[in-house]
Amino acid sequence: NAGVMQNPRHLVRRRGQEARLRCSPMKGHSHVYWYRQLPEEGLKFMVYLQKENIIDESGMPKERFSAEFPKEGPSILRIQQVVRGDSAAYFCASSPGLEGTEAFFGQGTRLTVV
């Protein structure tokens, strides 16, 4: 049973470009969470999705950031017109959604904006 798969592992974008980060949850998991980790800081919640639904996007910036989890395929975190301050590690976690179960994290995508 493969773990949470994120790709790419590293992504370099110039200011103003778009970044697309992908996350395939563990098999059987229908709940996906995205977190951002700035250098030397803890993880900050961004958005929680279930298949085809955004449940909680309270941690996601209102502009330039969007997320989706389609019926088929991975969850996508999209950052438009990236700026240097978007440079961070973006982690995806998945869970089966059952009460009392922990979330498992992917390896993360390290985004560098130059």
Next chain:
Amino acid sequence: EDKVVQSPLSLVVHEGDTVTLNCSYEVTNFRSLLWYKQEKKAPTFLFMLTSSGIEKKSGRLSSILDKKELFSILNITATQTGDSAVYLCAVGAGGYNKLIFGAGTRLAVHP
């Protein structure tokens, strides 16, 4: 505002020492407290605690939760260099697995 505070922020010990990492929290609708170990990659799950006073153990690691005083500790006995990592405390709050993380404790174990 929900918050999770870890202390110390960093710790340097020698192999064989015992360390205690602290995590205090203030959240609404507390569900669970989790400990993760992060070594330059994905956080790996260590423990999930939901009930006060019940110690969870895994080898040289153990953890306990105090829901009255709103804190948890993570103990590591007979530390090894492989224990060097950032230890993250996270609290699950609300109706799903949204986690609120502390800033982490960076542990360095020297030979």
